[in-house]
Amino acid sequence: MTTKTVQAHPHAIAAREERRAEALAMGIDEPFIAELVDRFYASVREDAMLGPVFDARVDDWPKHLGQMNRFWQSILLSAGNFTGNPMMKHLAIPTIGQEHFQQWLRLFYQTLHAIAPSPEAVAHVGAKARMIAESLLTGIWVHRDKGDPLARKVELPDV
Template sequence: MSEPQFFAPDPGLCTEEEISYLVHTFYATARKDPLLGPIFEAHVTDWDAHFVQMINFWSMKLRGTGRFRGAPMPKHVALPGLTPELFERWLQLFHQTTSGMENANLQFNADMLARHIGSRLWLRYQMERYPDRQLVELCGA
């Protein structure tokens, strides 16, 4: 079997059903997580709308659809008290979710994108919240 590869967004990479499964399975786990669960529960007020938004986001990133409308960076920067450990836990749970999927190219691409996105969000969070501190990189990024 060939090694998975990174693809530009491509409708042939995965199905919408796989993305929906990824999003719902990840959040089912994250909402129960002792570190992440309380943060999600405190800040997500409409889970149905959040699922639609996240499915649209990952569909854009993985399949190249144009349905996503939003600005994730300001929403994450506005959250109080985020730490590198929280971002790393998010990445662990995300990888745990993708590793259970049968589509190796989806798994590889989603994991690569998640690491990139998590690193960018954490970098910007630090720059906005702690401009006088030295930047700390994520371990898993």
């Protein structure tokens, strides 16, 4: 049996490299992402609303933080080193709703504003975080709640 290696198209590689270069020019790099993840999740763990949600599901914080670092590296630096299914993880939480994503974003933005290397980084990373929150919330409404996402108004804070 032979294994076929799939190589990325040169255009896709160039686009990934361009996104990475743009992020690096804003000061978004691996050390920034690691600090963002560590500080943000420290505030999440202390939060009255979100702390219990995470405490009930995360039993190995170093492992979770590593996974979140890889997630954000993939989102912000096109690293491609994240494997997982965030939607399924969130769908499995029966009580999670819009108010949780609102608080998640508030804490994320606080952390981002405190440590971001540039105003461009705040805008870029904040927009990515909001897009992710909106996507997860919409997926929950459609798949878990069996609702029509067009019948509901997404109300999430902006950076």
